[in-house]
Amino acid sequence: MTLIYDKVTVIGMGLIGTSIALSIRRGGLAGQVICSDCSTNVAKAVSRLNITNQFEADPAIATKDADLVIMAVPVGAVGKLAEQIIPHMKSGAVLTDTGSTKISVLRDVSPHLREDIYWLPSHPLAGTEHSGPSAGFESLFDGRYWIVLPLDCEEVVVSKFETFVTGLGSVTERMQADYHDKVLALTSHLPHLIAYTIVGTAVDLETQLKNDVIRFSASGFRDFTRIASSDPVMWRDVFLNNDAAVLEMLQRFSEDLSYLQRAIRWQEGDKLEEIFTRTREIRRSIIDAGQD
Ligand code: NAP
Numbered sequence: 560m561t562l563i564y565d566k567v568t569v570i571g572m573g574l575i576g577t578s579i580a581l582s583i584r585r586g587g588l589a590g591q592v593i594c595s596d597c598s599t600n601v602a603k604a605v606s607r608l609n610i611t612n613q614f615e616a617d618p619a620i621a622t623k624d625a626d627l628v629i630m631a632v633p634v635g636a637v638g639k640l641a642e643q644i645i646p647h648m649k650s651g652a653v654l655t656d657t658g659s660t661k662i663s664v665l666r667d668v669s670p671h672l673r674e675d676i677y678w679l680p681s682h683p684l685a686g687t688e689h690s691g692p693s694a695g696f697e698s699l700f701d702g703r704y705w706i707v708l709p710l711d712c713e714e715v716v717v718s719k720f721e722t723f724v725t726g727l728g729s730v731t732e733r734m735q736a737d738y739h740d741k742v743l744a745l746t747s748h749l750p751h752l753i754a755y756t757i758v759g760t761a762v763d764l765e766t767q768l769k770n771d772v773i774r775f776s777a778s779g780f781r782d783f784t785r786i787a788s789s790d791p792v793m794w795r796d797v798f799l800n801n802d803a804a805v806l807e808m809l810q811r812f813s814e815d816l817s818y819l820q821r822a823i824r825w826q827e828g829d830k831l832e833e834i835f836t837r838t839r840e841i842r843r844s845i846i847d848a849g850q851d
Contacts, residue, residue, distance in 0.1 A: 560587030563723040568625040570618045570640060572596040572605045573790075574686060575657045576631035577695025579727065580610040585697045586726040595621035596692075604692040619647040627653045627723070634658040635796035638667025650675040653720060657683055659743060659793070661708060661736035663800035677716045680708040682739065683729060684747075690790035701728035702849055709733055744804035748797055749812060752805065754786035755794075 567589040569576045576594070583589050594611040595618045596602060602614050615621035622628050622644040630640055637656055648654065654676055658664045664680055672678055685703035687694060705724045709717045721731040734742075757780070761772050772780065798805060822830040845851050 561722075561726055562590060563588045563719065563726060564626040565590040566593065566625045567591070567627045567629065568593040568595065568621050569629045569631060570595045570621060570644070571630065571632035571636075572601050572692045572695075573631065574690050574694040574699075575683065576629070577605065577608065577610070577692045578685075578697065578699035579629060579631060579657075580605075581608070581695055581697035582700060582727040584610050586728075588723055588726045589627075593621050593625065601692050608692065608695075618644050622647050624649055625652055627655070627720070630654070630656040630658075633793045633796045634660050634664055634800050635792075637664050638671075641668040642671045645671045645673055645676065648673070648676050651677075653677045653679055653716060655679045655681045655720065657681065659747065659797050660801040661706075661739045665708075665736050677712050678710060679712050679717065679720055680710070680736070681720075681724070682706045682743075683724075683727075685729070688785050688789045690793065698728065700724075703729050704732050704850075705729035706734050706739055707731050708736055708739070740801050740804045741807075744801055744808045748801055748805050749808050751786055751789060751794055752798070752809070753812075754783040757783045758787040 567583060569580050569592065572580070572594050573596075576596070580592050580594055583592050591612045592610065593613050593615060594605055595615050596605065597616070597618075599616070602616060605611060605614055613621075618640060625648070628644065628648060630637055630644075632640055637658055641654070645654070654668075655678075656664055656668075658680070659682060661680055661682065668678065668680075683700055683703060683705045685700045685705075687699075705727070707717065707721060707724070717733075724731050761769060761780070764772060776784070819831070819834070821827075
């Protein structure tokens with residue numbers, strides 16, 4: 560048990576917020592954990608988990624006196640939330656978020672910042688297709704990367720936050736917002752877009768064919784349906800807020816897809832085999848890095 564902050568406030572008790580609160584309790588990382596969410600159903604579900612010293616629906620009240628405030632809400636809601644809470648934060652407190660896009664979060668939070676608080680955006684690279692408080696679990700972040708954007712924060716503040724994140728089970732990595740958004744566009748956002756498209760195509764098939772696709776779904780399609788069942792609001796916000804990087808990666812993807820399309824049309828098996836061999840190696844390196 561290592562106490563890092565006296566009082567931590569988590570706002571947005573979905574998959575990520577609840578997992579953070581559970582993981583803080585596991586590691587004994589905070590003296591007090593205050594949880595906040597705009598939904599009354601969520602309040603009831605959170606109280607059953609016994610992870611919070613206090614549940615407070617009003618985020619401004621929840622934030623008062625906290626040493627660390629974590630905004631774990633959809634990226635489209637971060638700016639408005641920052642506007643609500645920042646005037647009530649105590650001087651010297653740290654504000655972070657868990658949003659999947661970073662340029663938009665910087666843009667939306669910056670108009671509301673105060674000079675006497677530390678703004679340290681972050682993003683845990685951990686998640687599942689489930690959402691809401693019942694989806695949270697304490698080991699969600701174990702062994703997963705947690706990206707931190709130090710901006711112009713003092714080193715001592717960044718290091719303390721990284722110690723906290725390490726206590727949650729994660730491995731920290733520092734990054735700049737534009738690089739983060741490019742990497743995530745390819746590794747997370749584009750795969751979700753492809754999954755949503757493939758499953759959407761199945762939905763549009765004529766009834767008999769659609770029923771058989773569902774009945775005989777081999778593991779490939781099943782995996783896509785798992786990804787495509789992810790929270791619609793969260794993912795709507797991700798695509799609207801990382802539009803430039805996603806569109807850039809989509810353009811490259813379309814070109815590569817056309818290459819494969821052509822290879823199939825012209826029966827160029829060597830080209831297909833060469834690409835599939837290269838992609839298999841990527842899978843091996845992900846397993847070797849412990850990120851499978
Ligand atoms: P989630 O399960 O949908 O939970 C979000 C929670 O925040 C919901 O309970 C929502 O309530 C609440 N909320 C929304 N606006 C709020 C506001 N203004 N004030 C207080 N509460 C508010 O989402 P999540 O998966 O935990 O994701 C949270 C954040 O982490 C997002 O920014 C997402 O991009 C990021 N993230 C997600 C994953 C993932 O795999 N899921 C991974 C890494 C990072 P309502 O449902 O009533 O709106």
